[in-house]
Amino acid sequence: MSFWKQFRKRLFPSTKDRQFRRDIARLTGSYPVNIDLYKLATLHSSVGKISKQGNRVSNERLEFLGDAILSMVIAEFLFKKYPDKNEGFLTEIRSRIVKRDTLNRLAAKIGVPELVEIQDKNHRKRKNSIYGNALEAIIGAVYLDLGYPFCKTFILDKIVRNNLNLKKIIHTDTNYKSKVIEWAQKESRDITFQTVDDTDLTGNKEFEIHLLIDDQQVSMGKGTSKKRAEQDAAFKACQQLKLL
């Protein structure tokens, strides 16, 4: 679009655009500067056209960006909120926050579904993570449009503090060991926890446990107790097996 066309469009927006601007402002807390970014962020690939380069125009690139931003903001938030917890805990809690389930619920709560352009309602039912993905794309748009500090505030205020029950997320004390064992039984696979190392160099015990499925190492866990090391190994295996 030429500069003048864009300029005119920004000076005299259509009724639909004015409504969209208001919707975005209600969602993010600020009127958009570049409305096209948000239009792209709410464009599902089922309605996107093919670009000159042969790609389908959709929110998937913005989703890639937004996903990275969300991960980082949550990482910093948890890092500062829990100064005494180790990186295993931080990784685990973050993965619970940014997983599809949580994001989809969040997206529905803050009104993302009403904004998303999509082909038909059947499509909506079939693929549930559309709105979680759109939320990530919107985060990407906010970052590009209004910068990092605003985007961070948007994520922390609108998403984390107001709509996330952090205590509940943390106290959902998943027993990863039993989860992996359950899976192995269902799939009739052999599962072994192998204690490889319990070094005691500096007077502090540290356990290293390898998790084997069908005699193949899948993950490795560490901890100051055998139980913790097992949980760590099982957690990593769950991640790999996509059981989370």
Place this chain on the structure above:
Amino acid sequence: MSFWKQFRKRLFPSTKDRQFRRDIARLTGSYPVNIDLYKLATLHSSVGKISKQGNRVSNERLEFLGDAILSMVIAEFLFKKYPDKNEGFLTEIRSRIVKRDTLNRLAAKIGVPELVEIQDKNHRKRKNSIYGNALEAIIGAVYLDLGYPFCKTFILDKIVRNNLNLKKIIHTDTNYKSKVIEWAQKESRDITFQTVDDTDLTGNKEFEIHLLIDDQQVSMGKGTSKKRAEQDAAFKACQQLKLL
């Protein structure tokens, strides 16, 4: 440490500390404000003491934070550098940049190994990703110490632009399909590429391919050609099987 002790320490640093400040400045491009962050970032868990809370003090928490920051900065860099590429490409190139191999080489190149405190040289040989991890921890320290804009510049200037051969990384055209097949043969597993969907709703072909190992779906790929969808599925399987 009390405020006055810290104050005195900052006014009259030890010779060792002054040298360390210079080393950090050479690495990051700025003298540190809070030197303790960088000390923590270069502290491998093999020499870390146990804190009051029962955790081993080491750079692992900072590594968690730095990893997220690096992922995001690289995501934005690639997003802007390749406006015509889809998210599959961006994800793939980013994973090539942030993988252990690349980070370890980068860390060695910019002089991270000289800074890391570690127990003994055997330990060094056994675990090669120590320096890649330390580099991530240093990124975390730079972020906390000097803020996001400086940290972004540090990553882009010192790491990406000067020390990364992006063209080579991109043109290492890994054939993921053959990589998975090779793995399956070695491990004597059954592997199947199943074309599930080639919808043509809007006049544009789109293929959906499921990759099965021992009749179990491991990943799903999409693309505008069958070959691309297969590569996509194989790439995701490689990620899950940790073959990258």
